[in-house]
Amino acid sequence: MGERLKSLRQGKTRTEFASIIGVHENTLGGYERGERSPEWGFLTQLRETTGVDLNWLVEGNGTHPIQRGDSGAGGGFLPIPKLDVRPSAGPGALVPQPLPNDDEVVAFREDWLRRIGVSPRFARLMFARGDSMHDTISDGDMMIVDVSIREIVDEGVYVVVYGGLVIVKRVQLLRTGGIVLKSDNPRYEPETVPVDEQPELIVEGRVRWVGGEL
Known part of the structure; x- marks a missing residue:
């Protein structure tokens, strides 16, 4: 999950992305490196801020959010x-x-x-x-x-x-x-x-x- 979480940054630094989603950059770094599991409050805040599908983020199922909107x-x-x-x-x-x-x-x-x-x-x-x-x-x-x-x-x-x-x-x-x-x-x-x-x-x-x- 850490790599999927990291991919959501889309060119932003860890500090920038942490500021956007409202967590400390060290906390975000721990999640990205897989050193700790994200709390539910973090996941819901991430979904509200980025629109990410939590099923994709946590389980790897579904479509990467970057791939949405390229067709249709x-x-x-x-x-x-x-x-x-x-x-x-x-x-x-x-x-x-x-x-x-x-x-x-x-x-x-x-x-x-x-x-x-x-x-x-x-x-x-x-x-x-x-x-x-x-x-x-x-x-x-x-x-x-x-x-x-x-x-x-x-x-x-x-x-x-x-x-x-x-x-x-x-x-x-x-x-x-x-x-x-x-x-x-x-x-x-x-x-x-x-x-x-x-x-x-x-x-x-x-x-x-x-x-x-x-």
């Missing part, structure tokens, strides 16, 4: 909501909090979304504005954001709300506990978020794709 109506395409907000790859776009609700959808293949490490239920479309993340992200680029990621677990490109601004930045964790918001465009200086201001930094998701996988 719609050819395996799923509607992904588009958020009516443009995170700024620049100084920051002032918007009300929280982020607006989904207002449009665009269809993507379920198997492709899973290959880039995003569960379809947590995928959202956003469009960037500004040039601070150029050449990685250009003005107007479509981004697929994994909104299940609500905390910074390692370096990557995230959509965050900071100081009332929605921005997309490369985020780096410092050994001192600080957080650096970095632009890929060298014309922009990095910004350090002090430890005492980190509660004001709201992570809205991690960018997984922008005209190419991240």
